[in-house]
Amino acid sequence: MNKNATLMSHLQNAAIAVLTVTAVLLLIQTPLVGDLAGKTPYELAQDWLAGDTSTDTAVTTDLTELALPVRVVFTNEYARYGLSAITTLDTDFELAGAFFGEALGSATTYEACSGEKLLTALHASSIYLDLEAPTPLEVLSRILGVNDAPESSLLRVTRLVLCPAENGATLYLQDANQGFFVSRTAISSATLREALASLDGNGTDFAFSLSGEFSQLSPYTLIFSEPPQRYTLSASNALTDQATFLRLAEFNPHTESGYTDSSGSTIIKEVYGTLRLEPDGSVFYQGADEAEAGSIYYVSAASTGKPTMLEAVAGAQRLAFTLLRDVSGDAELYLSEIDSSNKRFTVSFDYAVGGTPLRFSDGSHAATVTIEDQTITEFSLHCRSYTLSDSPALLLPIRQAAAIADSKYLSAELHVCYDEHGADTVGVGWFAD
Numbered sequence: 188m189n190k191n192a193t194l195m196s197h198l199q200n201a202a203i204a205v206l207t208v209t210a211v212l213l214l215i216q217t218p219l220v221g222d223l224a225g226k227t228p229y230e231l232a233q234d235w236l237a238g239d240t241s242t243d244t245a246v247t248t249d250l251t252e253l254a255l256p257v258r259v260v261f262t263n264e265y266a267r268y269g270l271s272a273i274t275t276l277d278t279d280f281e282l283a284g285a286f287f288g289e290a291l292g293s294a295t296t297y298e299a300c301s302g303e304k305l306l307t308a309l310h311a312s313s314i315y316l317d318l319e320a321p322t323p324l325e326v327l328s329r330i331l332g333v334n335d336a337p338e339s340s341l342l343r344v345t346r347l348v349l350c351p352a353e354n355g356a357t358l359y360l361q362d363a364n365q366g367f368f369v370s371r372t373a374i375s376s377a378t379l380r381e382a383l384a385s386l387d388g389n390g391t392d393f394a395f396s397l398s399g400e401f402s403q404l405s406p407y408t409l410i411f412s413e414p415p416q417r418y419t420l421s422a423s424n425a426l427t428d429q430a431t432f433l434r435l436a437e438f439n440p441h442t443e444s445g446y447t448d449s450s451g452s453t454i455i456k457e458v459y460g461t462l463r464l465e466p467d468g469s470v471f472y473q474g475a476d477e478a479e480a481g482s483i484y485y486v487s488a489a490s491t492g493k494p495t496m497l498e499a500v501a502g503a504q505r506l507a508f509t510l511l512r513d514v515s516g517d518a519e520l521y522l523s524e525i526d527s528s529n530k531r532f533t534v535s536f537d538y539a540v541g542g543t544p545l546r547f548s549d550g551s552h553a554a555t556v557t558i559e560d561q562t563i564t565e566f567s568l569h570c571r572s573y574t575l576s577d578s579p580a581l582l583l584p585i586r587q588a589a590a591i592a593d594s595k596y597l598s599a600e601l602h603v604c605y606d607e608h609g610a611d612t613v614g615v616g617w618f619a620d
Contacts, residue, residue: 246512248504250329250497252276254519256319256544258409258602259283263312266388271603272415272542274519275330282382283314286374288331290349290358291324293373297341297360300369305348305359306406309393312383313350317407319544319602320523320537321345321363326500330522341365342496342525346407351376351383389413400589405600410585417543417580420605420613424468425514425572429453432570435509436472437483438462460484467609468570470510477562483509484563492560493530500525503534503556506563511554516572518545523552532558540573543615545605573613580615588617595619 254274261268261283273279309315318327321343328336343363349372350357356374361367390412394404401410426432430440438455445455453464460474478484486502488494494502500522507520517540524535535552538545545553547569557565582603583591592599599619606616 246505246509248501248508250326250501250504251332252508253330253504253521254539255322255327255330255521256539256542257283258315258317260309260315260317260391260393260409261313261383261386262309262315263383263386266386267391267393268386268389269391269409269411271409271411272417274521274539274542276519277542283316284331286314286349286379286382287316287347288328288333289374290347290356290372291328291331291336292333294336294358294370295372297339297368297370300359300367302361302367304369305346305361305367306395308348308350308357308359309395311350312380313348314379314383316347316349317409318345318347319539320521322522323496323525324360324362325497326522326525329497341368349374349379351379400586400593403593403598404589405598408589408599408601414582414585414603415542417541417582417603417615419576419578419580419615420517420540420573421576422574422607422611422613423572424466424570425511425516426464426468426470426570429464432464432470432510433462435483436462470566470568470570472566474564475562476559476564486558486561486563488561494532494558494561496525496527496532499527499532499558500534502558502561502563503532503554504536506556506566507536507554507568510568511570514570514572517541517575518553518571518573520553530560534558538571538573540605541575543603543605545573545607545613546618548606548608571607582615583617585617592617592619 254276256274257280259270259273259280270279275284324339324341324344325336327344341360341362344360345363346361348359353376354371356372356376356379358370358372359367392410393406394401394408394410395406397410401408433440433455438457442455442457444457445453447453451466455462460472463471474484483506486494486498488498511520515538518538520536521539522534523537526533534556536554538553551567551569553569555567556563585601588601592601596619601617601619603615604618605613607613
């Protein structure tokens with residue numbers, strides 16, 4: 188009787204072992220669903236060991252990393268020294284950046300003034316800063332490394348002038364919507380004069396100082412006797428590794444929920460959103476109304492559900508940098524536009540290459556991000572990679588460009604941009620604003 192019981196126990200244990208092994212074999216061959224669709228647990232474990240499913244892919248960003256294209260003119264008693272084809276990240280901008288950073292950090296109340304006062308300041312010793320894109324004053328302050336600048340209602344600052352005064356230095360600025368403003372700063376007038384006096388001229392001037400074709404342009408148009416040499420770009424689709432892009436965008440790179448439509452676009456639908464990847468590298472996303480903290484789609488805010496403008500820009504920058512910065516080649520991203528209404532922000536970024544802004548022929552942006560409450564609900568991207576070549580870019584002489592602008596526009600402000608039409612090569616051209 189004991190022998191039979193022992194035999195029965197051994198048989199039961201053997202059966203349990205066989206069933207367990209069978210269950211494991213079935214499990215590792217069973218595809219998962221949802222975000223892990225298309226992967227068995229065994230394959231998922233292999234990917235995890237290889238680091239393929241890491242979710243910590245978003246980059247850490249700071250507004251000082253935005254490469255805002257600028258034009259700078261230093262004027263002293265004898266000459267002007269101008270800089271073009273630079274950004275706020277370039278070493279050539281450091282002197283002007285230091286002065287304007289200190290000015291914005293120490294500026295008192297901004298009082299309305301006439302445009303003539305700003306223009307008059309440009310005739311004397313001064314530093315002029317022209318921004319490629321209208322920029323909120325708070326954002327500009329952060330780009331220049333000023334963290335404690337006071338809040339401001341000036342949202343579309345286009346140009347600034349800093350000039351010595353009897354007590355300190357005076358800061359003038361223009362807001363595209365609200366006009367001209369002036370403020371006193373704590374900058375030493377003597378220090379500013381000394382810095383300006385140390386610079387030699389390089390043949391730069393403003394259109395208001397010149398005659399002929401130039402006199403009909405915007406007085407702020409800069410004329411360089413020796414404009415900086417720009418080079419053609421080779422351009423290509425940067426969306427060549429879709430698996431990596433999907434992982435960065437927090438989509439499953441092994442999903443079985445995607446399909447390709449008749450235009451060649453790949454559409455991927457997950458519970459939390461839909462991605463459309465087009466053959467030319469354009470990407471469109473529409474997602475849920477709420478994202479989890481830590482997600483690339485989540486915008487951190489001190490006040491729940493109410494991100495400030497700076498917080499919205501930071502959240503949009505984080506997404507744009509995560510998805511574009513490492514694949515854009517020689518291009519850098521800068522903030523080009525921000526709009527807000529109620530709890531909704533639309534933040535746009537564009538590319539600059541070698542300090543020169545790049546414009547898409549259809550008027551779109553390199554990245555446009557829509558934020559509602561604390562969630563990125565939509566975005567569109569141009570995933571393009573740009574490489575500077577050794578071939579000088581052909582550019583119409585400024586005098587001829589001015590003559591053409593005079594016949595088409597009233598008081599146009601001319602500047603140079605790369606003109607992107609989606610081809611393999613990108614050249615430069617004159618743009619009138």
